[in-house]
Amino acid sequence: MKNVSNRKFIFIMTLLLIMSIVSISIILNGNNNSKTIFAVENSNNIIIPKPLSYKKGEGKFILTKDAKIYVKGNNEQETEEISKIAEFIKEKLKISTGFELNIIKGEEGKKGGIYLTTIGSDKNQGNEGYKIITTSENVKIIAYKPEGISRGIQTLRQLLPPSIEKNTVVKDVEWSLPVVTIEDKPEYAYRGLMIDVARHFFTVDEIKRQIDYAAQYKINKVHLHLSDDQGWRLEIKKYPDLTTIGGSTEVGGGKGGYYTQEQFKDLVKYASERYVEIVPEFDMPGHSNAALASYGFLNKDGKKKPLYTGTDVGFSSLMTDSEKTYEFIDDVINEVSQISPSKYIHIGGDEADKTKKSDYDYFVGRVSKIAQKYGKTPIGWDPIDTSPEIDSSVILQNWKDSNKAAREKNMKMIISIAQKAYLDMKYNERTPYGLSWAGYIPVETAYKWDPIDYAPKELVLGIEAPLWTETISDTKAMDYMIYPRLLGYGEIGWTPKANRDWNEYKIRLEKHGERMKNQGINYYNDSSIWKDTKSN
Known part of the structure; x- marks a missing residue:
C-alpha cells in the first residue's frame, strides 16, 4: 500500500x-x-536578433588553441572573400582567448575546427541567410553568399561565453558553444542606423566603433547625415570652402570637423568588411545653411550667410530657381558617387519650411534625376513623396506616418517613425540626453512595433533608427541613446513579427547586458530589464 x-x-x-x-x-x-x-x-536561445530556427542538442563544442578555421567557396574568388571573414573572426577571438587560430583555405572542416563554406548551401537563404551546425567535434557555417557567413559569424560570437567580448586575454574560461542547429535569414533587406554627424561631428574612429557594435546585431546600413544648417562634413574637392568654412563649427559653437575623401573611403572599406553599407546624405533644399555660409553664389544676394550653431529648423533654403544651384548639386553628387559604392544617396527633403510647395516639388524631382544620372537610387524624407515629380524609382524614408502619396505611387519605404524609432528621444523624463518632442521612447516601446503598422508589407524596404545629435556631443552620450534600443530595432528588421514577443525578448536582452559591458558600451541600464540596477 x-x-x-x-x-x-x-x-x-x-x-x-x-x-x-x-x-x-x-x-x-x-x-x-x-x-x-x-x-x-528555443529554450536556451539568447541570440539577438532571434533566429528563425534554433534547435539545441546535447553536449557542447570546446574551442581550443589548436583549432583551425577552414574556408572553402564554390570558386577561388569566393574562397578568398570567405578568408577575409575568417580573418575578422580570428582577430576577434584572439583578443579575449589569446588563441592564434590558423586559417586553412580550400579544405573541408576537420575535427576541432570552424568550417566556413558556401558549398552545399540553399539559394533560398538569400544573400544574408546562413545555417550554423555545431557538434561536439566542430562548428560549420553554411551560406549561399559570403555575406551570409558574415551574419552567421556574428551569431557565433553570441554562442560563446560573454567574456569573449572583453578586450584583454581572459584566463580560466571554457570557450564552449552549445550543440545546436540554427537556420536563419532576414525579414527585411534594409536595417539601418542613422548618425547625424552634422550637428555634432564624430571622428572616423568613433563612427567605426558604432559600425562594429551595430554589425553585431545584423544592422546592415549606416546612414550618415553629412550636411545640415550647423555643418558640412565631407570634402568636396571642387568646393573646398564647404568644409573649411561650413565644416568649421557645430551646435554650441564647437570646432566641428569633416572627413576627407580618403577618410570617407577608409570608412566605407571598414564598413564593407562587416557587410555594412554606408549611405551618405546631403539634406536639401532646407537644412542647408552650412552650404549657404560657404558660398555666396548659392544665395539670392550673392553673399554668404552667417554660420549657425543653434538648433532651430526650417529657416534655410537653397534657391530652387537657380541653375547655379543645380550645377552645384550635380558636382557634389558626381564627386560623392565616385567614392561611395552604395547604391543609394539620400537627398534629404524634410522641413523645407522656407520653400514654396511648387518650388519644393520641382526641386526634389530634379535632384532625384541628378542622383539617378550617376547610377544612384535616391532616398528622401517625407514629404518628398507628395511631389508630382517623384515616382516609384525614389525611396521614401517615412518619419511622420504620412505616406499616403507613397502608397498610391507604389514607392518603397524605409520606416523611421519618430515616436517609435528616433534614438535621440529620451527614455523617460530623467534621461540626461536627448529631446522629447516626439514623446519618450522606453526600451519596451522601441521594441513593440512593426513596420507593417505603418505601410503595406510589400512596400517596406526595411527600418532605420536615426540618432539626431542636437544634444549628443560625445561617444558616452551616443552609446547611451543607441543602446540597448538598437538591439530591438535590429530584431524588428531581422525577425518575423510572429516570432517576436516582448516578454521573451526581455529575457534575452538581459543576458546581453554583460556582453555590452565587456565591450565598454555605455548603455542605458534599464531597471525593468536589469533588476539589480536603478533606472537612470
Whole structure:
C-alpha cells in the first residue's frame, strides 16, 4: 500500500511539474500552440536578433588553441572573400582567448575546427541567410553568399561565453558553444542606423566603433547625415570652402570637423568588411545653411550667410530657381558617387519650411534625376513623396506616418517613425540626453512595433533608427541613446513579427547586458530589464 501511495505521489508531482512548464511557456509566448513549440526549441536561445530556427542538442563544442578555421567557396574568388571573414573572426577571438587560430583555405572542416563554406548551401537563404551546425567535434557555417557567413559569424560570437567580448586575454574560461542547429535569414533587406554627424561631428574612429557594435546585431546600413544648417562634413574637392568654412563649427559653437575623401573611403572599406553599407546624405533644399555660409553664389544676394550653431529648423533654403544651384548639386553628387559604392544617396527633403510647395516639388524631382544620372537610387524624407515629380524609382524614408502619396505611387519605404524609432528621444523624463518632442521612447516601446503598422508589407524596404545629435556631443552620450534600443530595432528588421514577443525578448536582452559591458558600451541600464540596477 505504501509503494502504491509513493507511485501516486510521484505521478502527481511529475504532472504538476509538466503543467508548470507548459504554463510558463504560454505566459512567455502567448496562448498559441505553434509559438509554444517554438519556445521549447528555443529554450536556451539568447541570440539577438532571434533566429528563425534554433534547435539545441546535447553536449557542447570546446574551442581550443589548436583549432583551425577552414574556408572553402564554390570558386577561388569566393574562397578568398570567405578568408577575409575568417580573418575578422580570428582577430576577434584572439583578443579575449589569446588563441592564434590558423586559417586553412580550400579544405573541408576537420575535427576541432570552424568550417566556413558556401558549398552545399540553399539559394533560398538569400544573400544574408546562413545555417550554423555545431557538434561536439566542430562548428560549420553554411551560406549561399559570403555575406551570409558574415551574419552567421556574428551569431557565433553570441554562442560563446560573454567574456569573449572583453578586450584583454581572459584566463580560466571554457570557450564552449552549445550543440545546436540554427537556420536563419532576414525579414527585411534594409536595417539601418542613422548618425547625424552634422550637428555634432564624430571622428572616423568613433563612427567605426558604432559600425562594429551595430554589425553585431545584423544592422546592415549606416546612414550618415553629412550636411545640415550647423555643418558640412565631407570634402568636396571642387568646393573646398564647404568644409573649411561650413565644416568649421557645430551646435554650441564647437570646432566641428569633416572627413576627407580618403577618410570617407577608409570608412566605407571598414564598413564593407562587416557587410555594412554606408549611405551618405546631403539634406536639401532646407537644412542647408552650412552650404549657404560657404558660398555666396548659392544665395539670392550673392553673399554668404552667417554660420549657425543653434538648433532651430526650417529657416534655410537653397534657391530652387537657380541653375547655379543645380550645377552645384550635380558636382557634389558626381564627386560623392565616385567614392561611395552604395547604391543609394539620400537627398534629404524634410522641413523645407522656407520653400514654396511648387518650388519644393520641382526641386526634389530634379535632384532625384541628378542622383539617378550617376547610377544612384535616391532616398528622401517625407514629404518628398507628395511631389508630382517623384515616382516609384525614389525611396521614401517615412518619419511622420504620412505616406499616403507613397502608397498610391507604389514607392518603397524605409520606416523611421519618430515616436517609435528616433534614438535621440529620451527614455523617460530623467534621461540626461536627448529631446522629447516626439514623446519618450522606453526600451519596451522601441521594441513593440512593426513596420507593417505603418505601410503595406510589400512596400517596406526595411527600418532605420536615426540618432539626431542636437544634444549628443560625445561617444558616452551616443552609446547611451543607441543602446540597448538598437538591439530591438535590429530584431524588428531581422525577425518575423510572429516570432517576436516582448516578454521573451526581455529575457534575452538581459543576458546581453554583460556582453555590452565587456565591450565598454555605455548603455542605458534599464531597471525593468536589469533588476539589480536603478533606472537612470
